[in-house]
Amino acid sequence: DADVTQTPRNRITKTGKRIMLECSQTKGHDRMYWYRQDPGLGLRLIYYSFDVKDINKGEISDGYSVSRQAQAKFSLSLESAIPNQTALYFCATGSQGFTGELFFGEGSRLTVL
């Protein structure tokens, strides 16, 4: 099983619908991140969390919200989806240790019609 699991892997929805993307991890990391990937723009940070009680906005948080239900679970919500939120979304985790590298899930491809 993957260390960082994202569900759903693919989702097509309509404008105005509420969407939730879920992420769970078995790495025991305290830090979790949501990124958005668009062609030519690379990865942009939406939200990040360093523990259950700590939530921080990234560079493109407008239109998104998150919930850290437990150390291992971090969900991303689009309250009212719009077409320009069509993208590939990645969850990542990281430890507090010195190396501090990120470990990524396989991505959730969201299409908003």
Added chain:
Amino acid sequence: AQSVTQLDSQVPVFEEAPVELRCNYSSSVSVYLFWYVQYPNQGLQLLLKYLSGSTLVKGINGFEAEFNKSQTSFHLRKPSVHISDTAEYFCAVRPNTGNQFYFGTGTSLTVIP
């Protein structure tokens, strides 16, 4: 503030030829440096990282990168590429005083048979 520039968005190269993917960064503080690879329909995997010490870093799959502090660069190299190296490559930095990662826009490497 930090920024990462990947100078080439697409790099085509023939099989068994050498390749260099360029990465420059800007930061007011010292940084840790990373290269990630994204194979089609997969998440990002760590190729290599520079934390301190020797400026020449060796990673997986025969890749290496050299940190040049004066030129603020961290170029990725491989002496002989294979078809299986076809992927998207991302350079990233993390300030040694912070917890956020900053990604470049990616370089698409295509290995031609």
